[in-house]
Amino acid sequence: MAMRAFDDCTVGQEFEFGRRGPVTTEMMARWAAGSGDFNPIHYDRTEALRQGLPDVIIAGPMKFAMMLDCLTDWAGGQQPIRKAKTRYQGMDVPGTVFTFHATVVSADRGATTGTINLDIRVVNQKGETTTVGEATLELPLRG
Amino acid sequence: MSEASLIPPHAAALVGTSTGRGAPKLVDRNTIGQFAAAIGSGNPGFTQSASVAAPLSYPIYNVPSGTDRDFDLQLPLTRRVRGGDDCEFIAPIQEGDTLTAETTLSEARHRKGSTGDLIITTFETRYYNQRGELVMIERPTGVWR
Numbered sequence: 001m002a003m004r005a006f007d008d009c010t011v012g013q014e015f016e017f018g019r020r021g022p023v024t025t026e027m028m029a030r031w032a033a034g035s036g037d038f039n040p041i042h043y044d045r046t047e048a049l050r051q052g053l054p055d056v057i058i059a060g061p062m063k064f065a066m067m068l069d070c071l072t073d074w075a076g077g078q079q080p081i082r083k084a085k086t087r088y089q090g091m092d093v094p095g096t097v098f099t100f101h102a103t104v105v106s107a108d109r110g111a112t113t114g115t116i117n118l119d120i121r122v123v124n125q126k127g128e129t130t131t132v133g134e135a136t137l138e139l140p141l142r143g
Numbered sequence: 144m145s146e147a148s149l150i151p152p153h154a155a156a157l158v159g160t161s162t163g164r165g166a167p168k169l170v171d172r173n174t175i176g177q178f179a180a181a182i183g184s185g186n187p188g189f190t191q192s193a194s195v196a197a198p199l200s201y202p203i204y205n206v207p208s209g210t211d212r213d214f215d216l217q218l219p220l221t222r223r224v225r226g227g228d229d230c231e232f233i234a235p236i237q238e239g240d241t242l243t244a245e246t247t248l249s250e251a252r253h254r255k256g257s258t259g260d261l262i263i264t265t266f267e268t269r270y271y272n273q274r275g276e277l278v279m280i281e282r283p284t285g286v287w288r
Contacts, residue, residue: 020183030181034174035204036212039223051222060225061203061283065182068199073186081199085229 003076006107006114006139013104018070021097021125023058028094031062055093060086063098063131067122070100071135082115083136086122090130097125102135113138149253149260154216161247165209167273170197170240174205197236202244202270202279203228209244211266211283216251218287220262226284234278241273249282262287 025043032043040047041057048056064086071081092098102118115138122131148155172190178198179189188196198204236242246268253262264285272278 023183027181027183030177031204034177034181036207041224057224061200061228062182064228065178065198065200065204066184069182069184069186072199079196079199079232079235081232083231084199085227087227088225 003078004074004080004139005142006109006116007142009104009107009114009116009139011104011107014101015074016099016101017074018100019097020066020070020100022095023062023092023098025056025094028056028058028062031059035059035061037061053091058092058094058096060088060131063088063092063122064133066098067100067120067131067133071102071120071137075137075139078140080137080139081135082138084133085135086120086131086133088131090124090128092124092130099123099125109141113140115139149219149262150251151217151219154218154251157214157216157248158251159247159249161245162209162213164243164245164271165206165213167241167243168206168208170201170205170236170238170242172238175201175238178204195238197238197240199232200228200230200281201236202242202268203230203281203283206242206244206270210246210268211248211264211285213246214248214266216248216264218251218262220260220287222288224286224288226263226286229282229284231280232278233280234272234276236272236278240278242278243271245269245271256288259288 101121106117120133250265270279
């Protein structure tokens with residue numbers, strides 16, 4: 001996979017950087033077990049419904065991890081992500097397929113690398129943006 | 144007239160305090176593989192290299208001591224959801240590293256939302272490797288209803 005370069009990015013550019021899913025309850029159980037986040041809304045459907053939720057809810061940091069993984073893939077396997085943040089504004093349930101979208105909002109060329117800032121939207125298969133975020137990447141210059 | 148805060152005095156007194164460094168936790172290949180499976184990642188760097196790299200947000204996933212969970216805020220609202228994450232990735236984390244975490248409660252505030260009372264908590268967790276190098280800073284926001 002070719003490494004993404006700073007010169008490939010322009011301010012205002014919009015792109016899709018990955019898809020992930022459908023998310024299964026098995027994936028959610030693996031996440032809960034590994035993270036130790038045993039908030040029952042992530043694995044106990046009865047409790048989730050009792051709390052007025054539509055189903056068990058995909059943990060926010062699990063969505064964050066998928067976003068970071070897809071963004072790393074988009075960068076071509078290198079690890080250029082210096083900062084990232086998310087705000088979870090909607091709930092996602094098992095069966096969700098996520099599509100990750102970004103817009104380049106700024107680009108600063110340095111002497112040896114360039115830095116880009118992205119606005120990010122995480123969209124489910126219904127077209128709903130359930131997570132928004134930002135990321136800062138440091139990319140190599142071409143040539 | 145200002146409204147009474149729902150932040151109990153003992154929780155308010157914890158703002159600005161720290162857990163201290165938690166117990167060291169080894170970054171192992173098996174746990175990295177579990178992380179990759181949980182997020183549906185096919186990245187071979189998590190499973191097939193001679194020394195596998197940890198996924199970027201691995202510390203959030205598997206460093207339980209010295210984290211926000213060590214705070215016993217005893218808030219009057221008990222239904223918690225994650226509001227957001229805010230991370231700085233400072234140095235790579237590899238299989239074989241040993242991480243320790245230290246968390247500070249940055250803020251606990253009460254506000255009225257459209258569906259009723261909310262308490263918003265913000266923590267800052269600093270993760271260090273076995274050489275004492277800061278490798279990641281995480282600032283999670285919690286929303287309590």
